[in-house]
Amino acid sequence: MKTIAVFLHPGKLWNFDLGVREQEYWDEHARFMDALFDAGQIILAGPFADRSGSMVILNCEGTDAARMIFQEDPWAKQDILVAREFKEWNIFLDGRDKT
Numbered sequence: 001m002k003t004i005a006v007f008l009h010p011g012k013l014w015n016f017d018l019g020v021r022e023q024e025y026w027d028e029h030a031r032f033m034d035a036l037f038d039a040g041q042i043i044l045a046g047p048f049a050d051r052s053g054s055m056v057i058l059n060c061e062g063t064d065a066a067r068m069i070f071q072e073d074p075w076a077k078q079d080i081l082v083a084r085e086f087k088e089w090n091i092f093l094d095g096r097d098k099t
Contacts, residue, residue, distance in 0.1 A: 003043065004066040005089045006056040011079035020047050028074035036069070054081065063088060
């Protein structure tokens with residue numbers, strides 16, 4: 001498995017007047033993301049504080065696999081928030097393992 005950084009950007013139907021959880025199809029998107037998290041594929045995920053998009057750190061086979069996964073996101077299908085950048089990430093330091 002590889003660690004993939006996925007950068008999601010607002011699509012044509014993103015409403016900048018609304019918060020993330022107020023966007024159309026939020027419930028469907030949340031279920032999609034929750035399923036990835038429950039399956040152990042999402043390591044970290046969340047929106048940027050400046051509302052410019054979101055980042056997901058994903059555990060999967062590679063960037064092509066990540067692209068295929070995020071094509072199924074209800075927000076991508078509705079052009080609300082779309083994954084546009086996929087980069088394999090080599091983690092050298094990981095503070096989550098500290099006790």
